[in-house]
Each structure stands twice: as C-alpha cells, then as structure tokens.
Amino acid sequence: MDGLVNTKPTKAVIYCRVSSKAQEVTGHGLESQETRCRQYAQAKGYDVAAVFPDTITGEGDFMKRPGMVALLSFLDSQPDERYVVIFDDLKRFARDRDFHFRLRDAFRQRDASVECLNFTFEDTPEGEFIETILAAQGQLERKQNGRQVAQKMKARMQNGYWIHNAPIGYRYQTQKGRGKVLIPNPPLDSIVKEGIEGFASGRFATQAEVMRFFDSFPEFPRNRHGQVVQQRVADVLTRPIYAGYICSERYGLNWLKAQHEPLISLETYDKVQKRREGAAYAPRRSNIGDDFALRGIATCACCDAPLRSSWSKGLTKYYAYYLCQTKGCKAYGKSIPRDKIEGEVGEIVKALTPTQSLITLTTQMFKDAWAMRSDQAKANIAAGKRRLASIEREIEQVLARIMDTNNDTVIRAYEDKLAKLEREKVKQSDILVNQMPGKGAFDKKLELALRFLANPWKLWETGHVQARRLVLKLAFGGPIAYCRNEGARTPKISIPFKMLGGISKGEFFYGADEKTRTSTGVTPQRPQRCASTIPPHPHA
Template sequence: MYCRVSSLKQTIDGSGLDSQEHRCRRYAEQHGYVVEKVFTDDVSGGGDFLKRKGMVALLEYLRRRRTTDYVVIFDDLKRFARDTLFHLQLRAQMDRYNARIECLNFRFEDTPEGKFVEIIHAAQGQLEREQNGRQTVQKMCARLEQGYFVFHAPIGYRYEKVGHHGKLLVLNEPYASVIKEALEGFASGRFQTQAEMRRYLEGCECIPKNAKGQIAKKRTADLLKHPAYAGYVEHERWGISFRKGQHEPLISLETYRKNQERLNGKPLVPTRKDLNKEFPLRGFVVCGDCGHPYTASFTKGKTKYHPYYVCQQRRCDSYGKSIRRADLEGAFETVLKHMTPSKEVFALAMAMLKDQWNKREEIQSTQEKEHQKTLAEIEQKIEKVIDMMIDANSDIVRQNLTKRLAQLEKEKLITEGQINATAQPLRSLESIARTSLDFLANPRKLWESERLEDKRAVLKLAFAEPWAYHRNEGARTPNFSLPFKALDEISPPQNEVVPPVRLELTLPKEPDFESG
C-alpha cells in the first residue's frame, strides 16, 4: 500500500495517513489481499516522484522482487501523482516491475479508452495542483502588498496571532538580540568583514549551525540583505516593491542601508581563519627584522607543550627563532598598561569633546534640511513617472516605467527613514559614552576579557598599524590610533587610573590587521 499527504504538518496535526491506510486495508480485506508492507510520504505529489522517499522505497522493494506479482493499492488517484508526465513515467515503472495498480476511486483499464480516461484524470489532478498553487501565491501577494511578511520567519522572529493582523512576525528572544548586534556591528564597522560577523554568530550558542558548528557564508550575506530586519517587505519576482511592513523592525532603515552599501562596496581582506584564543596577537605582531607577521604554534617538550611565536620568512635573520609567548604577550601588556592617560589631559580632552558634541545639533539640523530637499525632488520625479505611465502606449515602456517607479518609491522610503533618524533629539554625550571611556581610560581591562573578539577589538581601536617586536631587542615603539594621540600624552605606569567618566570618541577607520 502507498499513502501520501502533502506536508509534514498534515502528518503531525492531522490523521490523513491513518485514514488512508485504514481505507486501503479494508479494500485489501474485501478483495482477499494480504498487506505485506505500507509505504508513506509527506510531500507534494507534484514534480519528480523520485524525490519522494516513500515512493523510491516502494519502487526499490518491487525491483528486488520483480518475479513476484504484487498489487499496489492507492486511496486516491491523486496520491499516485499530480503531474501528467510523472504519472505516465511512474505507471511505466510499475509495469516494468510486474506490479498491478489498484485505486479505491478509479479503475485502471488496459484499453485505449481506459488509458485516455486515466490521462484525463491525471491532467485534472495537475490542473487542480497548479490552480491551488496560483491561489496560494495570490493570497501571499495580497498579504505582502499590505506589508505582511508571508514566508518562513527569519531567525530572530517568530509568527504569532495578533488581533486583526492575524499571523504577524514578532521578536523572538534571545535570537533577536544576537542578530541585532551582528547587523549593527557590521554597519558600524565593528565587524570589518562578513567572516568576522560569521565568527561572532558561531560563538553564540543559541544560533543554529551545521554539524561542524559553522554558519554558511551565504547565510551571513542573506542576513545582511534581508529587508525584514529593518521592518520592510519586498518580493521583486512577484512585483511587490520595497515597502514598510506591519512587523516591528530589529534595526533601523539607516543601518540596513549602510549594510547594503558595505556589501556592494569594495570587499575587505577576509579575516584570518587561524586566529584563536591561544595566540590573540597572531597577525598583529610583526618581526622586528623583516616586518612580516609572526606565526604561532606549540612546541612539544619532554613533559608538556610550550607556546611560541616565530618568524617563518626564510631570508630573515630571525627565521625559525622562537619567542616565548609569555615574553611577547607580557611586553604587549606593558604597552597597554602605559596607555592610561593622566587626569589633567583627560579632563581637557573631555571639555573639548563636549564642545564639539554640542555643535552636532547644528550639523543634524542641516542634514535634515538636505534630506527634506531630496525627498521633495523624489516626489516630483514620482509624479512625472506616473504622468508618463498614463500617456505611454507601449507595454515595454510601461514595464520600464513601473520598475523606475518602484525604485523611486524605495528611495523615498529610505530618505524618509533618514529624516526620522535626524529628527530624533540628540542624547547627551555623557549618556552614551560609558563604554568608550572605559576603553580609553584602561584598554588593558578589555584585553583581559576571555573573548577573542574583545582582544581583537583592542588591537583595532588602540593601534594605527601592526606592532613590531624584536626577539633580542624587545618591543618597538607602537603607533597608536588617533583617539590616544589626541590625548596628547600617554601617562607613565605610576599614574593613577582615571575614574569612570562618560565619553565617546569618533574613531578613524579601523586598520585591518588580519590580512597579514
């Protein structure tokens, strides 16, 4: 016997398979047949029958016992196949294995008239399937046009019935917070490459991964490109233009726009794959002789393994000469310790920053006026395109104008999002600068974190270029990033640590140390 329902949900929530099997068993009893085996599927009957595991198992069962005359019982002809071509191919396969087909609601006849009727019934099944598919797409399009997301919920969301909305995307924690941090981190430059963002997600236990504990490259790009996270919906293939959705956004439209610009811009050098917690300075610290990044590994001793950094440039004087990890990383921590600024210099820098921060209100007001001007220009273009569509006599011209109109509508939404962002009142400098000040006051504190991402952040934010270390002469003078240079001096070790005061600096573009 063969029983099939169209989806796994019908198998779990319904009794379709059990009902079919019950009717088929009664049919077998009435005709004196002994049921030897039951095969089931929970997939659609359209398309290639070889993609149905239950059908493949049935055909293999018949192939191995082709000398035995079997009768294969179906509850309904539609359970056999809902595609005319594959119906005929499956029939031929059954005949090849000496199996006779019997159906509860259709009688197979090996006559010209019987075959004709059979083909008509198979074609009718295909017609119904395609009509159902069309109706489903039409309903989904209607929901999309109203701003409702209709596909599988993106990670960070789940569906929930909400009042008059029906099924609506709602935030799903803790996934939502993790995805939000990843998307905003990529937009801000915290994650310089998709590889860094992917590594962050792989370090979060709640995010689903493959059997190797990894996240596919395409999946990272899909997350960044997904407009649903910004609270918008779109489906170009169905003619649904970019529009505001009914669900709560995870990130701002401006953050989404920045991510698209980064994706479409010049790709950065991918993050090194050999970074690990055992050697956080790998790729950043360079040889004092040749300037190439040190590699790192463990060397086996008599009783244990010893960690070393080593230069592998053959023409270098330090080639193959190992440096103990404790010596090199100890010297680096000394550099971090000396980076604490004095109280006087820090207070002066704070006063200067507050003055610059207050001037941002003027800049924000200017930006809002520019966005308003851009919005007015876009609206004028939209009106012109609509007038041209009304006067157009060619279908090709109308199609091109429709595409242009959709693009202008998308630009309008993005500009409105920028206006909303600039219209928000600025928070005070003190209210948003706790993290920045903590780092500037004591970068060593972040370095002592157990997370590799935090250690790599110190290297990016505190240094303008890789740090050189010579195996005999020790550490070379580091080139610090602009925020630390702006403090005018680096306090000596005996100076007191600056007490927590809130501050945030605009940092320069982060250098890429992973390319070494």
C-alpha cells in the first residue's frame, strides 16, 4: 500500500456563454459548449463538479454576468479545493482586454487554473504577449459587431420600422420581405387608444384618471407588484409611436413616418401634449353627478345658479333629487324629484322632431355644404403643398449651414431648428393627408347626423346618463332654467334644430300639438322671478 500513488481526479468546473436569450432558445450554443467541455474534461481525467451558464455578454464586464458571479462565489465557498475552470473558446472568457486580465487575476487569487479547448495559457512573456493580442482582437471584434448592429438598427428605423420592445397595444409579426413589423395587439390596442383619446378630449381630466382607466382592465400590463404606475401611463401618453411616427434621441431621428398602423392621429397626440403642459387638476373625487343627467345643465329659475343633486334616504330606499343651495334664494333647499325634472326635459327633447320635408331640405343643405368643403379642401391642399416645399427648402439650407460650421454651439442651435422644421413638416404632411374626406365619408356622416336630428328622443330614452348629456349638448345652446313650481323655462335651441324648426314667435316645437306643449310644462317666455310662495317638498 505504501507504494501506491494518490490518483484522486482533479476537480473542474465548466463555464458556457451565449450572447442572448434568443441564442439559448433558438440555437444549441450552451448545450454544444457543455458537451465539448465535458469531453475535454473526460479526456483529461477531470471530475466535473458544476456547470455555470450565461446568456448575456455583460458588455465585456464579467461581473455583470450572473453565471460568472456564481462561479466565483462557488470557488470562494471552497477555499481548500483547487479547481480547473474550462472554457470552450477564448471569446467566451472575456471580450475586453482589461476585463480579460482582471478575470485571470480573479482566478489566480482563488488558486484556480484556466484551460481552454482552443488555446493554451502559458505563464511566459511570449504566452502573455499572444494572450494580450488575442484579448485585444476579441475586444476589437466586439466593438465592430456593436457598431454594425447599431448601424443596421438605425438604418431599419430610418426605413420606418420600430426595433425596440413593442409598445403596449402592439406586438411584432414577421412578414415576408419586411421582417418583424408592429401590428395592433387586441384588446390592448383599443384600451390604449381609448385612454389616449379620452385624455385628449377631456373625458379624463388628469393622468391619474387615465391610470385608473387602464387599471380597470386585468389584461393591461403591470409592474412586478401588480400595479399600473404613473410612469407607464406617461409613456403611453407621450410616445409618438402611437401616432405612427418614430423619434429616437439615441439615433438622432425626428418624426419619421413609421411603417406600422397608428392607433391615434397626430392631431390627437398634439392635443394630449398641450393638455399635459397645461394647468394641473385637483385629484379626482367621488362624483355624484354620474347619476344625474342634468347636473351642471339645469339651473334655478329664481337665481340662475346651477341646481345641485343629491340622494336622500327614505324609510325603505334612497330618493334622487335636484335642489337649489343658494342662500337667500326663494327656492333655497326646496328639492325636485330627479324623475320629475328629467321627465319634463325629456318631453321637450321628444318634441324636437322635424317633418320629413325638413329632413329632405336638410339633406340638400348637407350636400351643398359638403361640396363647399371639398372645394375649400382642394385650396387648402394646394396651399399646404406650397408650405411643404418651403419647409423642405429651409431644411436643406439648415443642413448646408451645419456642414459649413465647426462651432459646436452653432451646430446644436441648427440641430434644434432642424428638429422643429422636421416636426412641422410631419404636421403639414398629416394635414394634407386628412384634408380630403375618404370615399363614402359623406354618406356615412350624413346618415349619422340625420339619424340624430330626426329623432333625438331615441337616444334620450336609452336612460344612460352620458347619452342624455350628449343629447342636451347637441340639442340645446345653453343651460335649462327650471322652476320647481312652474316647470322648465324655454330653453335655447341649438342652431341645427333652429334651422330645422323654423322657430318664430317664441315657438320651438316642430308642429307639436297643444297637448304636447302643455304636457311639458314649458312656458313660452321666461318670467322675471318665481312665484313668491313655493310650498316645501316633504323631503326638502
């Protein structure tokens, strides 16, 4: 036994690396590297204790690679063991000259040796020189590859293709001859579109309301805490990508027309930015007006103040009321049942029904107005083309001035002016595209307009608060004064209904009979004041 030699095998660990997750999924880089390293270890008689894979480059810094950090921690946990670290290729070691030798020192400090399948490490001046050359070559290749990738990515963006992660509401689809292209991703595309347009129109008064809207959809992306945060909402509201344009500070690109389908118009995008730059709004509070169609529209006939709305608790249920809360007013604190006042206003809406002859006349008026608009659009297109040509000449002049100067301050000023001109060019181009209505647009819009004008009552009787408010907004030209004792005053009718009704002598009903007029409780002229004595409502 004394003559036997200790043949305990040397312990080894294997390190494998590919440059991205995509290579791990679509290729066999990690698997093939591990196989070759295990074959090498077996031929050398090494006992492989562990394998440490990586799927990122770390940009040359090995401490940014989770696998390499785990390998070094493994060696630190066993300071009494001496390991051999096996690499498939020198490029998997480190593709940066400085980091290469720092990693070599890290292994020496841990008493670990390094072996590579296609390179022999030698601790000699000649070996160190060759190693330095190969490490520098790897660094050069890495930087050249990075430059080529950046150039290709910029070129693709210049061609109108987005290259980064798909924005919320889009997804990538590979198309023949075009590569990966953004396409709308239902249902997120409609959610994002509604959120942006809602903020632009004022439906959502604040960004916080947009956030709550997005949060109401379980499918909307959230952070790791399961929340929709303000920053994500701000990104959605400020990205030109949703309007169909590409901007990139990294690649110096401003307002390039994109190849994908936009979710919103450029006009909507501009409205959003103006609203975000405007005055701040107070945080949202509970709005009881969501249950009252006339809130903010009905006013007290005695003092002209808007009627307030409230719910009153009875013995078995709650009751909805409007009331005046102006101190000193004769109607102060006197409540009006919601169904009563909204029912009377509904009768006024019901009476706004023109005759068939007026509908025919209106149709012809629409056609004449549409023809005038088409002629005006043609003139606007001609003027827009002239302005567009002028902008392009200005851009060429600015570019020429940039080429002729070496002053950095002047160059930055010209670049800012160039960005503004490019933005104006995009806006002008968008205006030209939208000047002429599309084929069939007239018939579609005419049908919608006449459908409402012919029977606004149909929309009112749905009972939806928002639908009723839309009817009131389109049918009347101002608030509706209401007296608790006498009913609604004569409201101001909007111009379309005035034209249809041929209002004269204080009448605004379209041929309604006396019974219909009486049932609405509307007086032809507004009195100077309410009756002096108004009995209080039992629930006031």
